[in-house]
Amino acid sequence: MRRVEIFDTTLRDGEQSAGVNLHLHEKLEIAYALEQYGVDIMEAGFPASSPAEFQAVKRIAKEIRNVSVAGLARSVEKDIDQAWEALKEASNPRIHIFIATSPIHMEYKLRMKPEEVVENAVRSVRYASRFFSNIEWSAEDATRSEWDFLAKIITQVIDAGATVINIPDTVGYTQPQEYVGLIQYLKEHVPNLYRVKLSAHCHDDLGLAVANTLAAIQSGVDQIEGTINGIGERAGNASLEEIGVALKVRQDHYQVETGLRIDQTIRISKLVSKLTGMPVPPNKAVVGANAFAHESGIHQDGVLKNTLTYEIISPEMVGLSSNKLVLGKHSGSHAFREKLTELGLKLKEEDILRLFSAFKELTGKKKEITDDDILALVVENANPGQKYEFNFLQVSYGSNMIPTTTIGMTTPLGEFKQESATGKGSVESIFNAIAKLVDEKIELLDYRIQSTTGGEDSLAEVYVKAKIGSMTTSGRGVDNDVLYASAKAFADAVNRAYMKRKIDEENSETVQDKGVIAH
Template sequence: MDHQKVQIFDTTLRDGEQVPGCRLNTSQKVIIAQRLDEMGVDIIEAGFPISSPGDFESVKAIAKIINNASVCALTRAVKEDIEVAAKALKYAKKPRIHTGIGTSDSHIKYKFNATQSEIIERAAEAIFFAKTFVDDIEFYAEDAGRTDNEFLAKVCSEAVKAGATVLNIPDTTGYCLPDEYGAKIKYLKENVIGIDNVILSCHCHNDLGLATANSIAGVINGVRQIECTINGIGERAGNTSLEEVVMILRQHPNLGFDTNINSRLLYDTSRLVSESMGMIVQPNKAIVGANAFAHSSGIHQDGMIKNRSTYEIIDPNEVGVTESAIVLTARSGRAALAYRAKKIGYELTKLQLDIVYLEFLKLADKKKIVLDNDVHQIVKWSNIEILA
């Protein structure tokens, strides 16, 4: 089965860095950008050049060293923003300017004090101007998730007419439900003039925990670019998680989509970003969390030992994790204890296991996790002869 390509647009270095306290310097950004390029990311959003001299220099430095991915710079629909972005992207092999404006009633009224016609005019002017510097122009309709579909289609039609090559449909506040967001994408596919000549992109936030679900709904309905971040970091509750959407598409081949991402680099890249930003990955985080492939329940451990597929739908090696973890706790059963004992050199008979297991439970009730050194001690306490 031939799979359609979904491009991965990584905004870890722009939206991801908007997390309070997670500021990166230029050298850290360059290292992460190189890893993203190595991993197969299609577009790297390197920053918002006009926001600070440091951001300008970072975008410029990344533009110089990236060989495969497009390098993208964010702007508002403001000429000075666009000029500065173009200067920062001067050395990029594949430059992209990402410009746009808010389109929801809330943004039009309270943020811009404008009319719908004025918003369309400003969007078109920004795209026309950006097009004088680079060919690849992505237009974002900020707060598209809460924008009336008919007006959104009008804005997008004018953006295509003005020269946009990508249309970004952000759920800026993370408000949409998956079926609602999917229906919005479907409506645009059917009503935007010239839609077949551009790529539709989704940029979903996680305020209600639906960023990944909304992105997948978008792909099913016509999106061919997902905007996401490593570990799902980003403004407020974060963005769509890169590792989640990549592995969802890979684990559901029946959907008919895939990406260019080398998934075996996901875990190491997650740790690189976490350590660089000083932002801990929650242990239960899907795909890359410390507990993503760890099992402590006796029932689960027994099933895992017999056949990994009973409780794991992803081979941990596929995401760069060396192996699943059988974690010994008070909820662990005899099978797990025997498994771990064998790992460290003890081949227990059934009778020996029964004796050792009673000692194990005594210790497990006192400790959160029983480690390999503890197992050695338990065997010693059990007073049984075992060839180690």
């Protein structure tokens, strides 16, 4: 099976994304991940662009030993010298020289005649061959260049010493059929093309970068270029993770293979997203948060019966443990019952029907229903005596006094308990009183409050996140009184933890912490 090499330019073209500025340690972290991911070549940067960039490329070239490290250079001797100084310690250094070949670039950007461009390109490649045995040459804006001129200049740079010829769709202008036509033309009109590797580099301005790259692969290119998550200037580059998975899933069609370790896909996508500060859109192919998520009842029912009904990529292939059934307003009873089973909830049929009705009502207020929300529904619909319930709440506060809360609750065992506690503020005193009442170590991780509507009749909605024993849970409370809403949120978190612990015990699962117990 034919092998296509992967040229990653996340650290160069990807970093040129607006607002991205990677520090040396961040570049190194991505470089190590790319090595683990299995790319063949990584373009570490543009050494002549700045002293910091030079040092970054030099460090990566020294550290990375299993991947060819490349550096970008313009067709000028100074850039080539800088590239060699930065890359000479690499195990397999490559220089990537480029010059524009389209009429509009030659006239308005370079202000050079076509003959001058050919002469400059040949001279630069010959100069680079003094240092490098691995020379990639790019015809910038190749897809808007005149084909006969492109064939002419490529023929001459190959004779000058180029080992890889890159045909970039620099502004994302071409269409798959056009790109295929250009590649075929060059194969027919460049007599020495057989001596080099042919590479495709596509941008996504018209949303065709991946499609154009796959078309180029079918046309027989030896190398393709792109970035993780498709980052890059303007609309970005071809997404390497999408191409890698497409070639894997449709190997029957493309009949090619790569060295990519596809199971590292999610890991490297998240790393690049985190370090560049560029979030991955939820609906992005392969690595988006929704790529393996199903909310439609019809889809959920099909996936639960056989994942192949709606998943052509297995989550495990790209490094996920499983798909995700999102519970929302489109979900059906099959997915809801599956979630109850997953949470270890063993309920009677009438209880399930009542909970499903409450679940559907909740989806009208909340877009996505979490596991904690399901537990909250169980708690809210539980019979008396199965949860902690308020009897009264009294909070004393004044500008010259310590806030004090007294609270009375009925425990899940039906016992009435009362506790008092102080705090630096009223909310803290409520929290401390509830913690004393349940006799459990509780650590408050997050506390948020917002109004549900505008105006003086607005309700206060309080959200808390707490660690109870070894379990992290959340709680929600709504009331027209902020303090009572806070107390309800704390109690809700305690009840969710209690319910989960009770489920675990009933299912004979190992319980390492005593958890929230009824006293």
